[in-house]
Amino acid sequence: MRYGFLGPETTFTHQALLQALAEAPEDLRAGAELIPFTSVATATAALVGGDIDAITAPIENSVEGGVSGTLDVLASHDRITIVAEQIVPITFVLAAKRQMDLSEVRAVASHTHAQAQVQGWIRENLPGAAIEPASSTAAAARAIAESSEEEAEGLAAICSPLAAEHFGLQVLARGIEDTKGAQTRFVIVTRNSRIPARTGADKTTLVVHLPHNRSGALLEMLEQFSANGVNLSRIESRPIGDALGRYSFSIDAEGHLEDRRVASALRGLHRMCPQVIYLGSYPRADRQRSTVDVATADDSYDDASRWVGELSRMITPVP
């Protein structure tokens, strides 16, 4: 199996893919080949083209919100489905060639984006250190790893925990990000249009276009979920692109296509919306099972169908 991810190596997306593989059955792990891509679009093209078997991409960030690039790419391809999700804490470490005291650190290298997220910590803990830009956090870590002992003297990199481990660096400090608790959610997407079986703690991802020029359409759309007792864990608007004020909605619903309540909500959406794109049903990363009201349990749907079916057999056929 060939797995693409948004690279370079040791990004948080790489981390998400490693987490996913750690949970996967032995046969998916064995011989897995991990291939970095420079964008979600190129990775998706490779997936659709058959060059790789799955991709991992960020979909939602607790600080920045939905990852537009991923949402738009997924919505524009048929026959690819999300089969899993992974949540990765966004945390940084200070790492060096060898263990040293913070007072020994004279220069800190990293990507400007990462530096912005740790500047408070640096100011407080390394007030005298020089800041050296690098093309990526991975590059910063790798440069130190490849330096000689002397060159690396007093040098540290700000990078992901995975980068430190990957390049064999020693961690001087962990959790040095200024905003604690940030997380990014990643999805694993495959081509072969297989939907993992229901686990009871699942999520279903959709993109829904609303009917044009119809006041209250968003309300009606949401009522299809509430009438079936389906909770939403994420809803995000994305422009359709043809005019101001025209939006589609990217949605994560609690439950699996195998759940009657989810299937019923999908049917309702399909009836009322010009377009509904089903992106997959897959186990929730937190394994938390949904609480289902008796009125929207599978049995209730089955009983109701059976009842209406029996009534329907009483209809006199037209001669």
Next chain:
Amino acid sequence: MRYGFLGPETTFTHQALLQALAEAPEDLRAGAELIPFTSVATATAALVGGDIDAITAPIENSVEGGVSGTLDVLASHDRITIVAEQIVPITFVLAAKRQMDLSEVRAVASHTHAQAQVQGWIRENLPGAAIEPASSTAAAARAIAESSEEEAEGLAAICSPLAAEHFGLQVLARGIEDTKGAQTRFVIVTRNSRIPARTGADKTTLVVHLPHNRSGALLEMLEQFSANGVNLSRIESRPIGDALGRYSFSIDAEGHLEDRRVASALRGLHRMCPQVIYLGSYPRADRQRSTVDVATADDSYDDASRWVGELSRMITPVP
């Protein structure tokens, strides 16, 4: 075929049954036997017991509202269904043995209930006439019919148009009721649990019990209809009988069980309500076809089911 009705002969219920037979196919009309009953309960018992094949009973009056007796009896029997409805205008005539001028009328006989509905007209048009009570409007008409010419001199009856015709009386004045436009709706009920095929202008009658102790249950119940684009033409509360404030609802919905939108609403009700009693789908008396939004047309339900069905085939079977 033996047809029961709420008697005696020449009641408005009798009129409704005659209207229904006039519209029925020849084989249902030929040899029809019409049998008056003293109450809807006894007629229904005869129907359930197999003594008769159908009954006609009033269900809704434009002045008094739902006919509780009929609603409650229908809701308490299984395996009887409404197969047709008839609307009869509630109008009275002044009738006599022979044509005469109003100034010749010296006494007017009728049931007190009918007299109450024409008292304005009588005061204005027959100020000097004596009022004579009768046990029913039919009895008043029959008495005059059976009198000799001399006995009937100056006598008139207030009765239904049907009674005047049935007993061979001459109509002196029509439409003498003080409130114009009153109507009663009647239903024809059969035992054999057959539902007439859809005509495109149909009505479905239900009794629905709401979940106990659940604020907003009525709203949720109505949303099952609105989510499927089904209009209600009648909704009436009836006490369940076990405590104050506990109600069931008697409902006429536009559409037929064969309409996907009606079947879908019924399934929703069955899921959320402790009891749903289906009383039949039948042609509307006014033959007015429902306007159906494209989102709730049969095709939309079928397309949606097909789409979800195709998605479901992508689910990986559990090994």
Next chain:
Amino acid sequence: MRYGFLGPETTFTHQALLQALAEAPEDLRAGAELIPFTSVATATAALVGGDIDAITAPIENSVEGGVSGTLDVLASHDRITIVAEQIVPITFVLAAKRQMDLSEVRAVASHTHAQAQVQGWIRENLPGAAIEPASSTAAAARAIAESSEEEAEGLAAICSPLAAEHFGLQVLARGIEDTKGAQTRFVIVTRNSRIPARTGADKTTLVVHLPHNRSGALLEMLEQFSANGVNLSRIESRPIGDALGRYSFSIDAEGHLEDRRVASALRGLHRMCPQVIYLGSYPRADRQRSTVDVATADDSYDDASRWVGELSRMITPVP
């Protein structure tokens, strides 16, 4: 104060009025004159005309449902308001001139309506007793009370507990009704358009006409209540009288006009409905306080109004 009630004396309505007076302040009780009327309509006319100060009438029965006569009369008069409610258990006693064993009872007198409600008990406990019709349960009780000892030998009346007490009879058996737990709710109505102050456990009664020819109007009407967190304890349809399928709704809502959430719901109804008749806010008979969500508490309404008021002061006046 002169209090009218649906008579004759010792009816359950009489009982309701006595209960209400027992709870009333001393000055309302002192010198109270209780006057039976033969119908709610005549009592209401006397109230509106100023002959009496208040009336007591049944409004809802746990077995029969809403009392149409009372609902329709209340809805058709301005300037009368419900100021209190009373709930009376519908229960019957077997009473006689003196205590005796059931085996000594040879004849039972009552109104046919009451007999119908105790026939199971009579069949089981007094299989040999003769049934004697009376014009009312009160008349049956009074006749025994006014008989001589010999005449009353072996005679018993089926009547209300109040009638037995009122006419000085001895109770041979209590709670002899076949259906246990039936209750009737009564309202006390006054003319002077005073609304009792809020107690925190109140009810508000309304009659609402829905906009004509507007699908979903009932749903919209109910949403005015739910959007303000107001629960309904009773909703009943009544025909408007001008055509089949045209209904008004008689409603009991939890809360008082002084509650912001109730006032807000009333404003919403007034906007959307062709007619809203306010029939009063009054303490609940069961003294049960409503649970109010923080979003619909008075403070939330006041805060919201203050906030919008402050914003509105920022609007630039048109020069």
Next chain:
Amino acid sequence: MRYGFLGPETTFTHQALLQALAEAPEDLRAGAELIPFTSVATATAALVGGDIDAITAPIENSVEGGVSGTLDVLASHDRITIVAEQIVPITFVLAAKRQMDLSEVRAVASHTHAQAQVQGWIRENLPGAAIEPASSTAAAARAIAESSEEEAEGLAAICSPLAAEHFGLQVLARGIEDTKGAQTRFVIVTRNSRIPARTGADKTTLVVHLPHNRSGALLEMLEQFSANGVNLSRIESRPIGDALGRYSFSIDAEGHLEDRRVASALRGLHRMCPQVIYLGSYPRADRQRSTVDVATADDSYDDASRWVGELSRMITPVP
């Protein structure tokens, strides 16, 4: 008056500000000073700090969607309000020092972002031209303007129509963007917390946080608008930033704070939501008046308030 805008000069934001000034009264135009800023955040800081009087910023793009930077900055400042909007078509021109035939163009300079949007047109119309990167479309235009006639020979810039005009270039081709019809909406924001008076064709912008852990909260929020007949022309989710799945919503509603229906919806939101940020009411760029149902017209709100006010005066004061 000092007006800040997202620069540099000749950006589409600059264009929006010029459009706004063209519509403004003479006294606002006279002596207006236009000051470019490098980010919405710095411009907003200058506005809040009192250095400038208004800013112009992009808020929504028909292709990319909401402009997160602007939305987030506006939501995080008190006492600044949107007072106007402008819509600018996103269109590019090919411009040169002097008029020339397309076949004479040998090199085309622009910012890479603009080049991406016209690459189809360039491929087709200038297949042989060299592509020269510039730091901005303005810089590309300015460089040609400042070149000598000989230096500028065969050189053209891809820039906004405004840039061509501003730098005195000749337009060789208009509307050369590959995607036609793209538009960006801009807002003009002031500090002094003044809300322009209602014009009848207005828009109100809000940011709303939903109650936490409450299924159906989005539905309830939208119902506050629909219950008051207020349409939404834009709704966008933005992460609150503290956890995955926690969103606020940025909303444009049709109508003005002076409209009773908008004020009523705002009160409802304030009651149910932990935070509601009012960002202003202002004339719609398209001057299109909202259609208002009679039930949500100002008069209906006023009548309803008057009616409930009169009822409330009937409440007996607590002694």
